[in-house]
Amino acid sequence: MSISAKALIKIDKIDRNILEQLQQDGSLTNQELADKVGLSPSPCLRRVRALEDAGVIVRQVTILDHKKLGLSLTAIILIGMDRHTPERFAAFERQVGEYPEVQECYLITGQDADYMLKVVVPDMDHYHHFLLNRITRIQGVSGVHSSFVLRRVIDSTALPLGYLS
Amino acid sequence: MSISAKALIKIDKIDRNILEQLQQDGSLTNQELADKVGLSPSPCLRRVRALEDAGVIVRQVTILDHKKLGLSLTAIILIGMDRHTPERFAAFERQVGEYPEVQECYLITGQDADYMLKVVVPDMDHYHHFLLNRITRIQGVSGVHSSFVLRRVIDSTALPLGYLS
DNA sequence: GCGGATATTGACATAAAATGCCGATCTTCT
DNA sequence: AGAAGATCGGCATTTTATGTCAATATCCGC
Numbered sequence: 001m002s003i004s005a006k007a008l009i010k011i012d013k014i015d016r017n018i019l020e021q022l023q024q025d026g027s028l029t030n031q032e033l034a035d036k037v038g039l040s041p042s043p044c045l046r047r048v049r050a051l052e053d054a055g056v057i058v059r060q061v062t063i064l065d066h067k068k069l070g071l072s073l074t075a076i077i078l079i080g081m082d083r084h085t086p087e088r089f090a091a092f093e094r095q096v097g098e099y100p101e102v103q104e105c106y107l108i109t110g111q112d113a114d115y116m117l118k119v120v121v122p123d124m125d126h127y128h129h130f131l132l133n134r135i136t137r138i139q140g141v142s143g144v145h146s147s148f149v150l151r152r153v154i155d156s157t158a159l160p161l162g163y164l165s
Numbered sequence: 166m167s168i169s170a171k172a173l174i175k176i177d178k179i180d181r182n183i184l185e186q187l188q189q190d191g192s193l194t195n196q197e198l199a200d201k202v203g204l205s206p207s208p209c210l211r212r213v214r215a216l217e218d219a220g221v222i223v224r225q226v227t228i229l230d231h232k233k234l235g236l237s238l239t240a241i242i243l244i245g246m247d248r249h250t251p252e253r254f255a256a257f258e259r260q261v262g263e264y265p266e267v268q269e270c271y272l273i274t275g276q277d278a279d280y281m282l283k284v285v286v287p288d289m290d291h292y293h294h295f296l297l298n299r300i301t302r303i304q305g306v307s308g309v310h311s312s313f314v315l316r317r318v319i320d321s322t323a324l325p326l327g328y329l330s
Numbered sequence: 331g332c333g334g335a336t337a338t339t340g341a342c343a344t345a346a347a348a349t350g351c352c353g354a355t356c357t358t359c360t
Numbered sequence: 361a362g363a364a365g366a367t368c369g370g371c372a373t374t375t376t377a378t379g380t381c382a383a384t385a386t387c388c389g390c
Contacts, residue, residue, distance in 0.1 A: 011234075022227035026191055029376060040340045045377070058228045061322050062187035068221045069176075071324055076273060076281055093318045100325035105318040108241060116241055116312065122328050147281065153258045153270040157226050157322060159236055160265035163287050194347060205369045210348070332390085339384065348375065355368065360361100 078113035080143035243278035245308035
């Protein structure tokens with residue numbers, strides 16, 4: 001694994017505006033976007049393509065409503081591993097990647113936990129089942145602490161662009 | 166605040182397939198999507214519109230690369246409040262909503278913490294500043310525990326659709 | 331500050347996609 | 361089986377994306 005190359009692209013005020021707009025609403029047509037940032041469609045599209053090529057724009061996704069899909073329970077799980085060996089971690093990550101219920105999984109610092117997971121399931125029964133038959137079954141998992149989301153105060157994918165330039 | 170209405174839409178196999186595809190890639194054209202799900206463009210678009218109207222499809226967003234934007238540090242912050250009053254919570258949430266660095270903020274269960282935040286900043290210096298001048302300044306914040314993301318094993322917005330039907 | 335090289339823009343023409351309409355097909359319920 | 365309703369595919373029209381090119385703006389060395 002190599003360190004990914006730094007962005008070799010200069011992001012000016014217009015680019016930043018484009019990114020801000022697309023972060024907020026990815027369904028904007030190029031023409032609408034061009035209007036918003038004060039460009040004509042041609043150069044606007046060219047900038048978007050350049051940002052895609054540079055890897056600044058990673059991809060576009062559709063956000064669904066979990067409640068409308070019967071997925072009412074979101075859990076935050078902190079997990080500790082018994083041994084901090086690369087093999088243990090690799091096995092854990094491989095296994096966790098197989099579970100579509102896991103929306104996020106981060107290796108984190110701290111003495112309390114090694115991994116933080118965000119998991120989405122229909123209800124507590126399903127969560128119980130998931131925890132017992134999926135998570136705790138993974139080799140090396142020694143400590144598990146669950147919290148449940150009572151309210152989503154902020155749930156965004158937008159990055160703060162105010163630090164640019 | 167009222168409980169939001171349940172989805173009054175029946176999601177069949179094709180709809181589920183549409184949602185699966187769009188979750189994965191929101192930049193698909195209607196024609197590409199139609200091909201993938203085995204429909205002609207007309208009914209495919211009709212279904213997408215119906216899913217939007219029903220609120221199942223919430224919105225479309227563009228995902229950016231935080232590293233390419235110089236945002237190298239992601240922190241998970243667990244926060245405890247001194248008093249569990251609606252006023253304290255409301256004030257905290259209002260304030261946190263002002264900070265673009267906060268990508269996620271959940272009110273959670275558990276004795277250790279009341280809120281879980283995901284925060285994105287350029288580096289540790291900025292994080293230090295953010296914590297001291299933003300978070301700990303908020304009235305009622307009594308305990309703060311920070312963890313830092315070492316690796317993003319899974320970072321998705323996709324919901325598990327396997328529980329449908 | 332001047333001139334040239336480079337990059338970026340806007341307009342236009344063309345290709346592709348979205349959208350609306352309609353008759354045909356498939357479902358469902360009696 | 362038969363009729364009502366829903367869903368489909370094809371087609372015409374409108375909107376959008378894309379590529380080209382000349383004009384303009386920006387940057388650089390002198």
